[in-house]
Amino acid sequence: MFSLSRRHSTVALLVACAIATLPSVALANHSWGGYHWARTSNPFTLKLGDNVSSTWDSILVTTSSDWSKSTVLDTTIVPGQAKGRCRPTSGRVEVCNAAYGNNNWLGLAQIWITDGTHITQGAVKLNDTYFNTPTYNTTAWRNLVSCQEVGHTLGLDHQDTNFDNPNLGTCMDYTSNPGTNQHPNQHDYDELVLIYGGHLDSSTTVGQSVSGPGNGQGNGHGDEHAAPPAMNQIDFDSPGQWGQLLRNSRHNSLYELDFGGGNKIFTFVIWANEDDE
Secondary structure, eight states: OOOHHHHHHHHHHHHHHHHHHSOGGGGOOOBSTTOEEOOSSSSEEEEEEEEOOHHHHHHHHHHHHHHTTSSSEEEEEEEOOOBTTTBOOTTSEEEEEEOOOSSSEEEEEEEEEETTTEEEEEEEEEEHHHHTSTTTOSHHHHHHHHHHHHHHHHTBOOSBOOTTSOOOSSTTBOOSOGGGOSSOOHHHHHHHHHHHSSOOOSSOOSSSOOSOTTSOOOOSSTTTTOOOGGGGSSOOOSGGGSOEEEEEOSSEEEEEEEEETTEEEEEEEEEOOGGGO
């Protein structure tokens, strides 16, 4: 008969072996607060509105192809419908580039949340004021920022925000040298499975003109995704419009603009490296 301590040792060994044999998805842990697109089936297809110039077209194609390798979602590039300086369109993500000015941000991603949980629209903004400089005018930098910002609109957070750590081989890792950080890695795809693979929703915010965010259009499911019109009345491209600073580091920040009632806009920012300017 085993002694009590030997039994404990045996149980511990069995648990350790079981954990070791689990698929890598169990190790993913970089969801952006659990926010996700509502959908009624998997895989679902998210539209990326092409509001970018010819310089960015091939970059956007790479970004869309990369994220479409996920088993739970696909992205497809469609003609852009952004208004102003990249106002979003309900049910999709608008991707834009412009010379947004010497405001220190290189790129940003924004998601509109209603009912406290669901993403109803998103915007990605790429600042040509910096991408037209020798430091950032490279395919590697463009791939990293485009991939990372679209990744945020899917519900992903960073895997690592320490600028000085070794590259993790994913665009969801910030770095001073983007060479190996231009595309998602398996950890990102595993996290998307955790976000979207475990449940389905009774209605969808994907590809719909959902009720709210200033468009006044319904989605056939009532007002469960309604939001205050003020959420979509400005372009939200300057820090004074982003609300409360939730997290800040040398090159990344996260802001929350809370309208109450579970209606929020989150802004993820990649700051340019001022030392390189």
